[in-house]
Amino acid sequence: MPAIETSAKKMTVLVDVAKSRKTRFEKKISLFGLIFALPWIVGLLLFHAFPLFMSAYYSLTSYSILESGKFVGFNNYATLFQDKVFWISIYNTLYYTVIFVPLSIVFGVCLALLLNLKIRGQGFYRTLFFIPSLVPPVATTIIWLWLLNPQFGLVNYWLDQIGISGPPWIGSEAWSKPSLILMSLWGTGQAVVIYLAGLQDIPQDYYDAAQVDGANAWQRTKTITLPLLTPVIFFNLIMGTIGALQNFVLPYTLTNGQGTPANSMMFYVMYLYTNGFGYLKMGYASAMAWILFLIVVILTALIFVSQKRWVHYQGKE
Template sequence: MKIERMNAKPIQEIKTTKKKAHVSSEITGVLFASPWLIGLFLFYLLPLIVSIYFSFTSYSILRPGEFIGLQNYQELLSDDLFLKSISNTIYFAVFYVPLSIMFGVGLAMLLNMKIKGMSIYRTLFFLPTLVPHVAIAVLWMWLLNPGFGLINGFLDMIGISGPSWLGSEKWSKPSLIFMSLWGIGQSVVIYLAGLGDISNDYYEAANIDGANWFQRTFHITIPLLTPVIFYNLVMGVIGAFQQFTLPYTLTQGQGKPANSLTFYVMYLYDNGFKYFRMGYASAMAWILFVVIMILTVLIFWSSKRWVHYQGK
C-alpha cells in the first residue's frame, strides 16, 4: 500500500508538469500569433462590424450622421448610376471570366508543349502581369487611340476602318475586356502547374487505345484540370466584380463615355471618398459582399458535378 502511494505521487507530478508545459506552449503560441490576431481584429473584423452599422446611417467623414434604417438601401434601388454600374460590372464578369478561362487553358496547353526555348515563351506571356495597371492603361490608351493608335493603323492597312475604341459606348467595355485578357499570365502559370500534375500514364493508356488529340484533351486533360479551373473561376468572379484600377485610370474616374465604364467599385469609391457619403458607400459594399458570397456558394455547390480530382 505504501509502495503504491509512493508510485502515485511521481506520476501525479509528471502529469502536472506536462500540463504546465502544454499551457506554457499554448501561451507562447498565442503570443507569437498576437500581432497577426491584433491586426486581423483592428483592420478587418472591426471595420467589417462598423461598416454594417454605417450602412444604416447617414454617416460621412465630415459629420457623424444619424441612424436612418434602410433608407440607403432604398435610395440605391432608385439610383440610375448605381443600376448602370451593376449592369457594366455584370457585363464585364459574364464575358471576361469565361474568356479568361478559355484563353488561359489554351495558352497553358500551348506553353506545355515540349519544344526548344519554351521557357522564353512562358516568360514573355507572364511579363504583362508584372506591369502595373496604371501603366497598362496608359499603354492601351495609346494603342487604341482612334487617330494614331497602332491597332487602328493596322486595320487601315487591310482596308478596315477601326472604331473609336475607348470613346465609343459600344466598344468601351469590349476594349476593357481585351486589355484585361492581355494580363492573364498569372492564371496561365497556375494552369501550367495543373497540367504538370497530370500523370503521363493516362496519356500513354489513351495512346494505346488509339485516342486522338481531341479525345485526349476532352477526356483526360480538361477533366483532370477542372480543380484548377474551379479555383480560377472563383478568383475570376471575385476579381471581375471588384474591377476598379484599370477603368478608373482609363477614364480619370469619370466612367466615360456615357458612364459605360463606370463599374460598381468605382461608384462605391466615389460615394465614399469623393462625395463623402460613407454610409451610402457602406451599403453598397455590403450588397457587393452578399452578391459575391452568393455566387461563390453557387460555384462551390455546382463544383460537385463538374470538378474531378485524380484518384476519385
C-alpha cells in the same frame, strides 16, 4: 501481491507525472504560439474586423466623414434601389464579369496547354506571357490608351493595313466594355502559371495508358487533361469572379473616374468610391459595399454548389 500493488501504484504515479509535464509543455507551446500570432490577431481585429463592423453601422447612418451623421435605418438601401446610376453600375459590372471570366479561363487554359509543350525556349515563352501580369495597372492603362487610340493607335493602324476600318474603342459606348475586356485578357499570365502547375500535377501514367489504347492528342486532352484540370479551373473561376466584381483601377484610370462615355464604364466599385470619397456620402457607400458583399457571397455559393457536377478530383472518381 503487495509488491505488485506497489509497482502498479508507482507506475500510475509516473504516468500522472508524465501527463502533467506534457500538459504544462502543451500549455507553454500554446502560449508561445499565441504570443507569436498576437501581432497578426491585433492587425486582423484593428484593420479588418473593426472597419467591417463600423461599415455595417455606417450603412445605416448619414455619415459623411466630416460629420458624424445620424441614424437613418435602411434609408440608404432604399435610395440605392431608386438610383439609376447604381443599376447602370451593376449592369456594367455583371456584363464585364459574365464575358471576361469565361474568356479568361478559355484563353488561360489554351495558353497553358501551348506553354506546356516540350519545345525549345519553353522557359522564355512562359516568362514572356507572364510579364504583362507584373506591369502595374496604371501603366497597362497608358499602354492600351495608345494602342486603342482611334486616330493614331497601333491596333487601328494594323486593321487599316488589311482594309478594315477600326472601331472607336473606348471612345464609344458600344465598344468601351469590350475594349476593357481585351485589356484585362492581356494580364492573364498569373492564371496561366496556376494552370501550368495544375498540368504538371497530372500523372504521366494516365497519358501513357491512353496512348497505348490508341487515344490521339485531342482525345487525351479531352478525357484526361481537362477533367483533371477542373479543380484549378474551379479555383480560378472563384478568384476571377471576385476580382471582376471588384474591377476598379483600369476603368477608373481610363476615364479619370468619370465612367464615360454615357456611364458605360461606370463600374460598381467606381461608383462606390465616387460616393464615398467624391461626394463624401460614406454611409451611402457603405451600403453599396454591403450589397456588393452579398452579391459576391451569392455568386460564390452558386459556383461552389455547381462544382459537384463538373469538378473532378484525382482519386475520388
